[in-house]
Amino acid sequence: MSTPAERLAGLGLTLPEVVAPLAAYLPAVRTGDLVYTAGQLPLVDGKLEVTGRLGAEVTPEQGRELARICALNALAAAASVVDGDLSRIVRIVKVVGFVAGTPDFTGQPQVVNGASELLGEVLGDAGRHARSAVGVASLPLSAPVEVELIAEVR
Incomplete structure (x- = not known):
C-alpha cells in the first residue's frame, strides 16, 4: 500500500510551501483531531497564473485545474x-469550494470536482468527503477559485 506522499509523487506533484496569508489569519488551525484550513487560492510560487471569472475569461477546464x-x-x-x-x-x-463566475455560470460542482478528485487520488478513501460548491461574484486577487477543507487527523 502506498503512502499519500508516494501517491502525490506518482502524480508528478510535490507538496508546495504553505501559501503565506493575505491578511490577518493562519493558513491552518488544529483543534483536537480536526484541522481547518483557510481558503486556499490557486497560487503557484506566490502568484496567480490565471485571473477572472468562470463563464467569461476562465474556462471550466481551467477552473477544474485551478481547483x-x-x-x-x-x-x-x-x-x-x-x-x-x-x-x-x-x-x-x-470541502468548500468557491467559484467566481458570471451570473449565468452554473458549473460550480464540475469545477470543484478538480479539488475533490485530487484529494481522492492522494488520500484514497480518506480523501472522500462532504462538499459544498458555491458561486460567488468575486474572490481575492481576482482568483477564479478558492478551496478550504476540514480534515480529521491523528
Whole structure:
C-alpha cells in the first residue's frame, strides 16, 4: 500500500510551501483531531497564473485545474500543523469550494470536482468527503477559485 506522499509523487506533484496569508489569519488551525484550513487560492510560487471569472475569461477546464492547485495548497496547509506528514490525515471531512463566475455560470460542482478528485487520488478513501460548491461574484486577487477543507487527523 502506498503512502499519500508516494501517491502525490506518482502524480508528478510535490507538496508546495504553505501559501503565506493575505491578511490577518493562519493558513491552518488544529483543534483536537480536526484541522481547518483557510481558503486556499490557486497560487503557484506566490502568484496567480490565471485571473477572472468562470463563464467569461476562465474556462471550466481551467477552473477544474485551478481547483486542483487550491486542493494541493490546502493539503500543504493541513500538513503544516501535523509535522508535514500527509499520512496523519485520517479523513477529509468537508470541502468548500468557491467559484467566481458570471451570473449565468452554473458549473460550480464540475469545477470543484478538480479539488475533490485530487484529494481522492492522494488520500484514497480518506480523501472522500462532504462538499459544498458555491458561486460567488468575486474572490481575492481576482482568483477564479478558492478551496478550504476540514480534515480529521491523528
